[in-house]
Amino acid sequence: MHAKKHNGEQQQASLLQAEHDDVVVNIRDLSVWYRQRQVLHDVNLYLRERHVTALIGPSGCGKSTLLRCLNRLNDLDERCRINGEVMINGRDIYAPDEDVVSLRREVGMVFQRPNPFPKSIFDNVAYGLRLLGMTARVELQEQVRQALQAAALWDEVRDRLHNSALELSSGQQQRLVIARALAVQPKILLLDEPASNLDPISMLKLEELIASLKIDYTILIVTHNMQQAARVSDFTAFMDGGELVEFSATGELFTTPKQRRTEDYITGRYG
Amino acid sequence: MQNRHSQHISREFNDELETIRSQVLRMGGLLETQLDKAIRAMLDNDQALAAEVKRGDAGINRMEMEIDAACIDVVARRQPAASDLRFIIGVFKTIADLERMGDESKRVAKMSAAERASVLPVEINAELRHMGELVQGMLHDVLDAFARLDDQAALAVARQDERVDAKYKLITTEAMRFMAEDPASVQAAMSLMWAARALERIGDRSQNIAEHVIYLVHGRDVRHLPLDDLFNPQ
Numbered sequence: 001m002h003a004k005k006h007n008g009e010q011q012q013a014s015l016l017q018a019e020h021d022d023v024v025v026n027i028r029d030l031s032v033w034y035r036q037r038q039v040l041h042d043v044n045l046y047l048r049e050r051h052v053t054a055l056i057g058p059s060g061c062g063k064s065t066l067l068r069c070l071n072r073l074n075d076l077d078e079r080c081r082i083n084g085e086v087m088i089n090g091r092d093i094y095a096p097d098e099d100v101v102s103l104r105r106e107v108g109m110v111f112q113r114p115n116p117f118p119k120s121i122f123d124n125v126a127y128g129l130r131l132l133g134m135t136a137r138v139e140l141q142e143q144v145r146q147a148l149q150a151a152a153l154w155d156e157v158r159d160r161l162h163n164s165a166l167e168l169s170s171g172q173q174q175r176l177v178i179a180r181a182l183a184v185q186p187k188i189l190l191l192d193e194p195a196s197n198l199d200p201i202s203m204l205k206l207e208e209l210i211a212s213l214k215i216d217y218t219i220l221i222v223t224h225n226m227q228q229a230a231r232v233s234d235f236t237a238f239m240d241g242g243e244l245v246e247f248s249a250t251g252e253l254f255t256t257p258k259q260r261r262t263e264d265y266i267t268g269r270y271g
Numbered sequence: 272m273q274n275r276h277s278q279h280i281s282r283e284f285n286d287e288l289e290t291i292r293s294q295v296l297r298m299g300g301l302l303e304t305q306l307d308k309a310i311r312a313m314l315d316n317d318q319a320l321a322a323e324v325k326r327g328d329a330g331i332n333r334m335e336m337e338i339d340a341a342c343i344d345v346v347a348r349r350q351p352a353a354s355d356l357r358f359i360i361g362v363f364k365t366i367a368d369l370e371r372m373g374d375e376s377k378r379v380a381k382m383s384a385a386e387r388a389s390v391l392p393v394e395i396n397a398e399l400r401h402m403g404e405l406v407q408g409m410l411h412d413v414l415d416a417f418a419r420l421d422d423q424a425a426l427a428v429a430r431q432d433e434r435v436d437a438k439y440k441l442i443t444t445e446a447m448r449f450m451a452e453d454p455a456s457v458q459a460a461m462s463l464m465w466a467a468r469a470l471e472r473i474g475d476r477s478q479n480i481a482e483h484v485i486y487l488v489h490g491r492d493v494r495h496l497p498l499d500d501l502f503n504p505q
């Protein structure tokens with residue numbers, strides 16, 4: 001039923017893309033099933049280097065699923081089937097010879113629920129570095145400090161690095177998991193509702209953080225906060241029911257959406 | 272509000288936008304009355320009516336402030352997006368134009384004081400009357416286009432402005448001729464020019480509002496575009 005429309009969208013997506021030579025992530029006709037149920041339908045989307053792209057859409061529309069496809073976290077679930085193509089820096093990440101460990105280093109992810117390990121603050125941030133084989137104490141300390149500073153948490157935890165991460169407030173935990181993701185210096189950062197537990201000031205600080213990270217990272221952020229999407233992102237993608245409905249420059253999407261479904265969603269209307 | 276049929280989940284928000292919309296139309300209606308009186312005062316040299324126009328302008332100013340406050344409130348509390356945002360921005364601009372049209376109407380009414388009739392040929396009054404009708408028609412049509420969010424109707428209004436401009440040119444040329452031919456007619460001819468100028472401004476502002484309507488329906492800024500480029504329906 002949707003075949004025609006998808007074709008149109010694909011054409012539009014590839015047209016847009018042809019204009020840019022800084023596309024680092026290119027998602028083509030991506031479909032995902034959990035058992036029999038299809039949850040992503042021919043999604044086409046690309047991320048431009050050192051830009052922030054926001055992903056918005058109603059709960060259950062497939063945002064987290066899409067994020068998990070970008071570092072192959074869905075591989076861990078054998079009920080999950082994937083069709084389509086995800087190219088990162090020109091490489092098909094679902095190719096048989098893809099090194100998943102280095103892929104996950106390249107594509108860092110911060111999950112929807114902050115999930116610090118039941119370890120010390122220091123060990124949480126050092127976790128990925130140790131996996132990569134870093135053992136020199138001084139070097140570890142330096143990297144951990146930098147990551148905590150980048151995540152705007154250093155000043156609050158510098159005196160208690162060896163206390164349990166679980167004693168942090170949920171807003172601090174949220175920044176801790178961002179620090180953990182940053183520690184291994186990914187190129188692409190996937191943030192799944194990173195501000196859902198934050199007070200307004202911490203939220204603005206996080207947005208500042210995202211703005212400063214943009215200098216080095218390509219960022220995809222999922223958020224249910226429309227104003228936040230409008231503030232932090234250069235491009236916005238709207239998903240609904242597993243389909244990518246619209247993808248535009250953020251200012252355009254929030255003032256002049258092309259699709260009626262986008263319009264209804266961002267203005268809070270009944271579809 | 273290109274999709275007026277689907278409602279906001281927040282009924283209060285719906286009501287707020289609807290209230291603003293009807294307030295703008297009420298302000299527009301008030302202005303229509305003012306303009307009508309002003310033109311009659313000018314053509315009939317009716318000073319009492321002119322005084323009425325002068326007093327009536329306060330109502331327009333008050334409505335502008337009320338609608339302004341309502342829009343600011345919506346921006347602060349609802350953070351409108353997309354068509355809602357364009358609607359609010361369109362209203363902000365529209366009421367500013369309406370308020371200025373109120374000022375121009377006062378100017379038109381003031382011209383009743385000049386003894387135009389005794390000095391100038393009667394035909395020129397007919398031209399002025401016709402120009403007044405054109406401008407009133409534009410105002411009426413653009414308010415109608417706003418009420419129905421009808422971009423085609425708004426485009427038609429924008430096109431009418433050319434006729435007003437042509438009329439304005441004709442009247443000013445005539446006025447210059449009177450002045451050249453008869454120094455005694457200078458004051459009357461000046462008054463004629465000022466009246467025509469005020470009417471021409473009112474036409475311009477109706478055209479502005481037409482552009483705001485096209486913007487809020489389509490999201491396209493059509494100011495400073497040649498009319499023929501205004502839009503190509505897909």
Ligand SMILES: Nc1ncnc2c1ncn2[C@@H]1O[C@H](COP(=O)(O)OP(=O)(O)OP(=O)(O)O)[C@@H](O)[C@H]1O
Nearest residue numbers: 034039057058059060061062063064065066077112
């Ligand atoms: N592991 C899984 N097994 C089965 N179904 C799943 C699984 N993960 C997600 N789904 C289903 O896939 C659909 C998309 O889920 P997803 O978590 O991607 O939504 P989302 O857009 O991130 O929603 P939210 O905004 O609530 O986080 C949902 O219908 C969900 O039930």
Ligand SMILES: [Mg+2]
Nearest residue numbers: 063064065112
């Ligand atoms: Mg999710």
